[in-house]
Structure formats: C-alpha cells, structure tokens
Amino acid sequence: MPDCRSTTVKPVFHPALVNGPCGDPAVYVDFLFEKRAVLFDLGDIRTLPVRKILRLSDVFVSHAHMDHFFGFDWLLRLCLGRDLGIRLFGPAGFLDQVEHKLSAYTWNLVGGYSTDFSFEVSEVLTETLGRRASFRCHTAFRREGETEFPIENRRLLDELNLAVEFVILDHATPCLAFALREKRHLNVWKNRLVELGLAPGSWVRDLKHALLTGQHEDTPVRALMRDGARLREAVYRLGELAPSLVHVSEGQKVAYVTDAVYHEANAARMVALAAGADQFFIEAVFGDELNERAARKYHLTARQAGTIARRAGVKFPTPFHFSPVYQGQEEALEREFRHAFLTGGRK
Template identity: 25%
Template sequence: MPKPFRYLEPTFFAGLFDDPLLLVRTRPLSRAILFDCGKVHHLAKRVYTSIDAIFISHAHMDHFMGMDSVIRHSHASPRTIDVFGPPGLSARMANKFACYDWNLADTFWGNFRVGEICEDQVTSTLFSGPDAFQAQPEGERDGELYGNHYLSVRSVACEHRIPVLSYRVDEGAAFLVDDERMAAEGIVKGEWLKELERLFHAGELEGSAISYQAMLGEGVEERFTPNAAALYGRIMKQETPASIGYMTDVGFSDENLEKLVALHEGVTLLICECAFLAAEQRKAHLSRHMCTTDLNILLDRLRPRYVLPMHLSKIYQKNSAPLYQEIEPPPGVTVLKIPDRLTPRPMMESEVPKPVELK
C-alpha cells in the first residue's frame, strides 16, 4: 500500500490511555512540529531538538504539563520555538518561566515565541532566553497561522467549557507533471524540467523566465516563456495534498460538529479523541468529551481516509477492546489501532536497586 504522505511523517508518541502527543516530522527538512505536550519524559533529546513549533489544544495538565520538559531540553539552544494555543497561553508560559531562576542566562540561548489564537488573529509575545525569558509583546497579526514550503497549519476554536483548539496540517503541493497534458501541449521532457522544479521549490515560478522544448513538425525546437508559473500550470498533474487532523477534548454539540466539519472534512488522517464507550454517553457529554456514538457521527461527516482513536478514559484500563468494537467507520475509512500504553508504568519501591554495602 503506498504511503499517503510525501513530505510528512506523523508519529503518535502515546498509547490509548497516555496523554496525547503527536509529532509531525517534515522529512525534507529533518525538522518537526508537536501537537500537545502532556507527559513527554519518554522522548529522546534529539526529538526535542528537532521541534520548531508546538501547537497546544488547551492548558489542562495532560496536554500542557510537558512544556517544562520542552523548556529544559531547548532553552540553551540558539533558536526560536513557536508555541501556539488559545487565549491566556502567554500568561501561562510566563508563569512557567517565572518558576525558575535564570541568573546564568547567556547570549546564545534561544527564545520562545508564544502566539495566542483568537479567531483570525494571532497575538505574539517573545520570551527571550538571553533576557532571562522576560516577556516582550510583539503585537497582533493575521494571515496564515504557521507554514513553510512543505506544510501549513490551520485551527478552529471549539468548546470544552473553555476554548479548545483543533488543528489541521496540510502538506505542501508536490512538483508533478502530467504526461498526457504535456503530450497535448506538444511539450518535450528535458533538462529544463530540473530548472522548472528548482523554481517551484524555491517559490520563484511567478515572474521567472524559462526556456523549454516543444515539438515542431518532426523535430524539436527551443522555446522561451517569461512566465514559468503559466507554463507549469499547463502541464502540472492535479493531486490533492495529504492532510492530518488533530482534535481532542471537544464537547459533542451541533456548533462544535459544524466547526470540525468545516476544518477537517476529507482529511487524510484524523487523530481524534474518543474518551467513552456508547453506554457512557451521558457522562461523556457532561464532561464535554466524545463517546463512540459521537465519533461514528463525526466519521460519517468527515470521511477521513484513516482515523486513529485516542485518549480513552482510564475507567476502561482493564479492557480497551470494546472501543474498537463500537467504532463503525463508513466505507473507505480505515481504523488504526494503537497499544494501550507506550510510556512505562511507575517504578515500585521494591524494584529500586539496593545500595552496595560498604565493608
């Protein structure tokens, strides 16, 4: 089976009962973005050092307490990490920094730029490492939440008795040419395609000139166009980029459902909380979570290619099998299974090695 992603490599660093933790690696850049950071002590340091941006759904402990570990492994690195989340996140980050003494801060330390998302506006605050992580307001901006040549991130605010953000990652378009369209245009493949691809990846198609080859009778002639973007538009292969949806701790309501459909409809991979079984629907709704009945409704509306249920309530720790038995995916939707836990259980006192007795 072909992999659905060209550039992205999603890794869910949690089990069914663990705190949600999604890392999305961008293969061409060897960099990554992280969604939520609850219990993260099991991550290798090289994972932390690859993270460029973190997207927090909300500030409940199981989604946010691991930020201390991120700061611990990243603060002395000369780079800036973007942290996005709902309103109030900057004050929470300021409180985390204020918990520690930074009297040894050095000029090469890195920064954290915190962006509070409110509708279409992002309010930014820079916490500068060389300045002992003192807050420096940077104002508001609109436009794209986050992105580079290989991915873009969007969000929508839902309700969990507090604002909770759901995120969608879309892959950047790939450079693809359609052989049939090229033949119909009489355009011939050649070394010039490498230059066209270079301009594509550099984001320089618009306004760039390029020479290319095309059929002329029985032979081939060299042609020139001042608009490489228009040329590529004539021969490109149409393909819908793959995408990842991340949603957790969202109350099931008509308003939330419509917001989620608007953001995630047709997503390739949906990573979605399903906290309760159908028999506990009332408990799920009282605590503003979803049960399997709600997930089935959502899947019928979204029609993802794959769905990974996660964040099951710990009341089911003795038997998680019914969760998968109650999920009824529509045709074309594949349910992915994960183990109950990835993180190790706590160590018991009796398991601690005894110190060697001195004689």
C-alpha cells in the same frame, strides 16, 4: 511510447501518536526532506528521542489542562543552552500560562550563556485576532514585544506550501483543534529523470520552488545532466521541463481534534476543519454507554468521534485519548469508533 510515469504520492508529513491511544495527548509530525517537525499538544513527551524534539519548529497546544501541557518543562529543559527558537500557539490566556511556567524558575545565571534559546508565543483571542510575545533566555525569559496581530482564514501558519488552520471548540474553556495542510504536492518522476539523463540534486528543490512561487515558464532551470561518468549543467526552460518531470496534485492534510463536548455547533466546526483529511486524530474518550459522563466532562464518545470522522470524509481516522476506565478494553472503544465511522453512527 507508453506512459510509464508513476503518480504514487510520497507523503511529506509523517504523523504519529507519541503515547498511543491511552497516554497523554501528543501527535508528532515529521517532515520528509526537511530537518523539521511540529507537535500537536504537549502531553508527556519524554518518550520522544531528544533528536526528534530538537527538530521541532512549532508546537500547537489545544489548551493548558495538565495532560496537554505537562511536557512544556521537558521541552524547555532540552532546548535550554541551545541556539534554537520554537513557536508556541495556544488559546486565549496562553501567554499568561507560559509566562507563569517560565517565572517559576530562577534565571540569574543565563545572561552569560553563549546561546539565546527563545519561545515566540501566540494566543488565539478570536478567529480573527491573536496576541503574540517573545521570551528569551538572555533576558531571563521576560515577556517582550507583546503585540496583537490579525488572523486571516483561521491560519496560524501560512507558508509557501503549508498552512496550519484552527477552530475554537467548547470544552467548558476555549480549546483549539488544528489541521496541517500541504497546499500542493509536487512529485518528481524518477523514471523521467533517468529517461532525460538527469541526475537528482538541489536543483530539483529549486525547480519545485519555481513552480510553487508561480514563476514564468521562461524561467531558466539549471539541472544536472549525466555525461558518462561525470555531471554537467544543462539549462532548461521551466515550461519545457516541469510538465514532463513533475506531477502536481492535491496536498496532504493532517487534522487533530481533542477535548470537546458533543453538540452540533462543535461537531460542525470539527467536520469543517477535518474535511477530506488524509489522517485524522480525534479523541474517543468514553464508550457510548457512558455518554452522559462524557457530556458532563465535555468529551466525545467513540461513537460520536466516529460519526464526526465519517461526516468529514476523512481517509484514515485514528481515535485516541481513551479514558483510563477502559484500560485493557481498548479494543471495545476501537470497535465502537470503527462501526460509527463505517455506518454513520447507526446502532
């Protein structure tokens, strides 16, 4: 019988620039199949629908220059009074910066709130050490439970099937760049479900979880089988069902780099972080004709950014964080970036 199974990968991560290439830096990443999203940088996020902001589980802040941290107050304003918790990550000094933001407000009435919104805030001290504390509504957002924690493999998150990694870049201050990675992509062939007489349902999620956690091939899988107009339970062995139903492939990767001067040490860190990324968001602040200005301001030119994207072997690069001096000339920066990406920076 011919093999008609499709191996088309349906992306799990759906990233998008919040403010386009010229506005405050922020990339919102929605998760397929989950009521969850993450955000890279906290620039102006007022254009994001409230429902999207309330999906956020984690926010990764590169550094606390105003255009990257301006949205903190709006995030706080929308989440206050809700029973939510958000994890924030930033560079050294980030705990103090969040604490100062929160202490600028008067919290004398929040102890009576029925909900206890909280931030868990982590700052990266070195590639192997971090510091963490919490700030809760019911305690007037006092800094609590401060502790240091080890960082392994430069990972800020390390969950069952995703990881968020970082590097520390030079922007005349420590600046973090991030990569969100799906460890493995599990694609269930819908046509095989039909051929086997199976119906979709929560059991498919359980099947994927069993594979991700490396359960034994004899593990029972309780699937839903179509029986005429009704559904009934059918029990399979994991090793019997999974090979004919699930395609396992390399997971998706989204990388984010902004605010870094061009020198080889910085470039090497960016390349290592973004290597092989499916989608790569990288700043391209100035054109090559302003490369000296870019160096003074510790930013990348479009040519430098395109060259880094090429060295990293990314699939779909997106330049952003264009300087206001290029308002109305955005296409010129795009062309310079694309030329460098395709040629390796040759003029």
